[in-house]
């Protein structure tokens with residue numbers, strides 16, 4: 001339910017549009033006037049939480065606890081886990097940090113079906129991708145992280161699939177929504193640490209249709225420890241996919 005001040009703002013936007021014979025829209029976050037082609041005003045777009053200094057491989061944001069102070073230079077900056085061993089993916093692109101208001105936008109999209117947030121979030125991911133792949137080859141197809149059929153039935157949509165379809169349309173890349181399935185349903189993993197998440201998700205995906213591409217990108221809304229995406233990478237690699245990138249809207253700060 002909008003507050004009185006928000007309703008006042010909204011009415012100002014529409015009164016302005018009537019007197020100026022112009023099409024305007026209200027920003028999804030602050031309800032200020034914005035261009036009809038945009039979902040967020042310029043200020044709100046600029047204020048979306050940036051990822052900041054993060055691992056070059058898995059894009060986990062650095063904190064004072066995870067050894068950033070021990071690095072002597074900023075080239076090839078890797079987190080402790082990426083320094084120790086090989087990750088299952090080749091590259092990782094994240095648009096934003098999982099902090100307010102992005103966290104609320106993703107939660108409302110996922111749990112309350114507010115799909116109006118998809119456009120501004122995927123546009124931000126697309127612009128991050130365009131900068132990232134300026135000098136390197138793009139993946140040939142997108143694979144949304146699949147949802148178990150029971151959860152899909154309950155929620156009515158898979159947010160990763162919706163995000164992948166928007167990004168695929170913006171970048172003219174095919175989306176393979178039915179090639180992989182989630183073979184069992186477990187509880188949400190947000191509270192588990194990295195080791196427990198890896199154990200929970202092991203063997204959780206099945207290839208349903210052959211994937212005729214050697215380089216793909218896995219698409220998801222949020223990356224926490226990366227356990228889900230890495231398990232999907234193992235499944236895809238065991239069926240012949242050679243190069244796998246991960247694309248997500250947001251990355252959470254590291255869990256201990």
Ligand SMILES: [Zn+2]
Pocket residue numbers: 027028029030031032040041042043044045
């Ligand atoms: Zn705004």
Ligand SMILES: [Zn+2]
Pocket residue numbers: 055056057058059060078079080081082083
């Ligand atoms: Zn890393």
